[in-house]
Amino acid sequence: MSEEGKKLYVKIHATEDMKKLMTDYYIQAKTAPGTEKKICWITSGGPVEFLIAMDVIPVYPENHGAMCGASRTSVQLAEVAEEMGFSRDLCSYARLDIGQAVTGGGPIGGLPRPDFLLCCNNICGTVLKWYEHVSRYYDVPMFFFDTPFIHKETKEHALEYVRKQCVDLIEFLEKQTGKEFSEEKFAEVALKSVEAVDLWKRVLSTAEHKPSPLTCFDAFIHMAPIVTLRGTQQVVDYYRLLLAEMEERIEKGISAVPDERFRLVWDNIPIWYEMRNLGNLFASRGACLVADTYTSAWAVDIRVDEPLKSMADAYTKVYLNISIDLMVEQVISLIERFDADGLVMHSNRSCKPYSLGQYDIARMVTERTGKPVAIIEADMTDSRAYSEAQVRERIEAFLESLES
Amino acid sequence: MRVAGVDIGSLTAKAVMLEDGEIIGKSLVMTGHNSRLAGRRALDLALKEAGFPEDAIQNIVATGYGRLSIDFPAEQVTEITCHARGAHKIVPDAHTVIDLGGQDSKAIALDDSGRVVDFVMNDKCAAGTGRFLEVMAHALEIGIENLGEASLQSEEPAPISSVCTVFAESEVISRIAEGVSKVDIAAGIHQAIASRIYAMAARIPLKERFVMTGGVAKNIGVVKALESKFKTSFVVPPEPQHVGALGAAIIAAERASVKS
Numbered sequence: 001m002s003e004e005g006k007k008l009y010v011k012i013h014a015t016e017d018m019k020k021l022m023t024d025y026y027i028q029a030k031t032a033p034g035t036e037k038k039i040c041w042i043t044s045g046g047p048v049e050f051l052i053a054m055d056v057i058p059v060y061p062e063n064h065g066a067m068c069g070a071s072r073t074s075v076q077l078a079e080v081a082e083e084m085g086f087s088r089d090l091c092s093y094a095r096l097d098i099g100q101a102v103t104g105g106g107p108i109g110g111l112p113r114p115d116f117l118l119c120c121n122n123i124c125g126t127v128l129k130w131y132e133h134v135s136r137y138y139d140v141p142m143f144f145f146d147t148p149f150i151h152k153e154t155k156e157h158a159l160e161y162v163r164k165q166c167v168d169l170i171e172f173l174e175k176q177t178g179k180e181f182s183e184e185k186f187a188e189v190a191l192k193s194v195e196a197v198d199l200w201k202r203v204l205s206t207a208e209h210k211p212s213p214l215t216c217f218d219a220f221i222h223m224a225p226i227v228t229l230r231g232t233q234q235v236v237d238y239y240r241l242l243l244a245e246m247e248e249r250i251e252k253g254i255s256a257v258p259d260e261r262f263r264l265v266w267d268n269i270p271i272w273y274e275m276r277n278l279g280n281l282f283a284s285r286g287a288c289l290v291a292d293t294y295t296s297a298w299a300v301d302i303r304v305d306e307p308l309k310s311m312a313d314a315y316t317k318v319y320l321n322i323s324i325d326l327m328v329e330q331v332i333s334l335i336e337r338f339d340a341d342g343l344v345m346h347s348n349r350s351c352k353p354y355s356l357g358q359y360d361i362a363r364m365v366t367e368r369t370g371k372p373v374a375i376i377e378a379d380m381t382d383s384r385a386y387s388e389a390q391v392r393e394r395i396e397a398f399l400e401s402l403e404s
Numbered sequence: 405m406r407v408a409g410v411d412i413g414s415l416t417a418k419a420v421m422l423e424d425g426e427i428i429g430k431s432l433v434m435t436g437h438n439s440r441l442a443g444r445r446a447l448d449l450a451l452k453e454a455g456f457p458e459d460a461i462q463n464i465v466a467t468g469y470g471r472l473s474i475d476f477p478a479e480q481v482t483e484i485t486c487h488a489r490g491a492h493k494i495v496p497d498a499h500t501v502i503d504l505g506g507q508d509s510k511a512i513a514l515d516d517s518g519r520v521v522d523f524v525m526n527d528k529c530a531a532g533t534g535r536f537l538e539v540m541a542h543a544l545e546i547g548i549e550n551l552g553e554a555s556l557q558s559e560e561p562a563p564i565s566s567v568c569t570v571f572a573e574s575e576v577i578s579r580i581a582e583g584v585s586k587v588d589i590a591a592g593i594h595q596a597i598a599s600r601i602y603a604m605a606a607r608i609p610l611k612e613r614f615v616m617t618g619g620v621a622k623n624i625g626v627v628k629a630l631e632s633k634f635k636t637s638f639v640v641p642p643e644p645q646h647v648g649a650l651g652a653a654i655i656a657a658e659r660a661s662v663k664s
């Protein structure tokens with residue numbers, strides 16, 4: 001493996017700004033308890049715009065989980081939950097979060113205590129049980145936002161069901177914060193969210209260019225603001241900056257991976273503790289991961305004329321809440337749009353909704369596009385389920401087969 | 405042109421020396437705990453057999469899990485590509501290679517020209533590998549080299565439901581305690597391996613002809629069990645353990661001629 005710590009793909013200057021943005025955000029969140037600012041823990045696919053509009057600080061255990069994974073502190077936290085009796089088969093984000101609540105461990109010394117919780121099941125069913133545990137542990141109320149699974153198309157009655165929950169959520173937040181919901185403020189936040197999402201989509205689209213100015217290993221890092229803080233002005237500003245840098249790269253002919261020879265699509269959550277090494281492995285062979293199914297999940301559309309209905313629609317349609325047939329369509333459209341040579345799937349032991357069906361998806365994608373697929377087995381933060389030599393072997397063999 | 409291929413696996417390290425496409429030296433040593441030394445010893449032994457010094461070699465390709473820790477200059481290529489190339493050389497119309505090595509198992513689909521079109525590996529688990537068979541042979545108190553022949557005498561293979569090495573071992577022990585004959589247990593073990601390998605291999609396109617490589621191919625019981633499970637016959641090269649090293653040597657020759 002190439003030297004630890006040295007990145008073979010080109011560094012993005014905006015990274016510093018993002019680090020500052022995220023640091024400020026975590027400092028604000030960590031210092032909120034004891035002030036009048038309320039903290040709400042929210043699942044990664046949850047409708048954060050309501051929280052921002054109510055001036056509540058959203059805290060994302062999953063984003064924190066990624067940080068613990070990247071800093072390689074996740075296993076020790078997960079072990080705490082395992083000692084408490086939680087199964088090793090449980091999602092490692094859930095395990096490490098349960099562990100960090102007890103020990104205050106991890107790269108930022110633990111998450112701030114929540115005042116209430118917002119749990120949306122558009123990503124999985126695990127979050128419900130996980131958040132119920134958190135709710136009991138901290139003795140705080142939880143709002144459960146239920147998004148029906150989409151098999152073929154979104155049904156009108158399902159949308160109405162979700163829209164009504166938006167109304168209930170507003171009521172819940174008013175009660176928890178003691179403040180009144182302002183439609184005006186919400187419209188403002190929704191507008192900014194739309195703008196940030198649009199910029200983020202444009203950032204990701206720059207990878208359509210050959211050679212690509214961006215790899216998904218960059219996108220995994222730079223997605224943090226769109227996940228956590230969309231709806232705020234800083235995020236809009238940040239993605240403007242990032243987009244400008246990517247456009248400048250295209251103009252100057254700078255590619256993310258030196259001598260791009262292969263273009264690949266990535267599926268599933270990153271392997272956080274191995275990102276740098278994997279990024280380097282692909283880069284050393286001239287392979288650029290030009291798109292992925294993960295970062296594009298935060299490209300939700302909200303229409304300002306019908307904010308609640310369009311939000312209901314957007315939050316119901318996320319990648320993990322749709323059938324395999326619809327997933328296949330999305331993967332194929334990424335392969336076509338980014339003119340990719342193949343697909344790399346991370347079979348993630350933690351995330352069942354993401355990983356179940358991957359072998360079928362792989363087969364269907366190959367049948368329809370003729371593009372090869374490599375499946376690697378790992379876990380997003382539990383490195384005990386990862387074997388470096390073996391994953392490397394698979395990836396290298398895959399790249400060799402593309403070469404011949 | 406003289407080239408070498410060195411395949412450093414988890415259990416054994418192999419080297420093959422080619423002169424103008426002909427094998428003129430080969431070797432096989434135990435890997436032990438030091439794969440760097442094992443690679444070196446395999447190379448030296450093959451050189452000795454070929455009868456020429458290391459600097460007479462124009463190019464070397466190293467493969468296998470130990471390929472990153474060698475002390476001689478070599479290009480590195482994965483076992484998948486090397487096994488495919490080696491099998492294609494020995495059996496030009498091979499389209500499926502089943503490789504059962506010391507600690508992993510693979511199935512590789514080839515196109516007409518021997519290129520890899522798809523592959524699957526089972527590397528998390530010892531089931532079906534040389535290590536698995538070693539544990540089973542030990543539990544049965546049969547020498548590993550006799551396990552295959554012994555199982556052929558079975559008339560009623562004992563079903564072994566688990567392919568997990570740990571569970572299968574205790575299952576074997578309880579079968580012995582129940583008084584089931586060793587040959588029937590051995591045959592049951594081979595059937596369990598065959599089912600396991602089939603389930604893995606079925607994920608890639610399976611096409612005639614089938615070639616089996618790796619050390620486990622020397623176990624006739626496993627070969628027969630695979631043949632009945634896959635409902636086809638397998639070609640087993642005379643030296644199945646050397647196929648990866650042979651492929652590596654062939655690639656070394658190709659790359660050397662591109663360079664020169």
Ligand code: SF4
Pocket residue numbers: 062091092093094123124125126127269320350351352353354
């Ligand atoms: S199971 Fe998957 S979607 Fe659910 S919390 Fe874990 S990683 Fe997220």
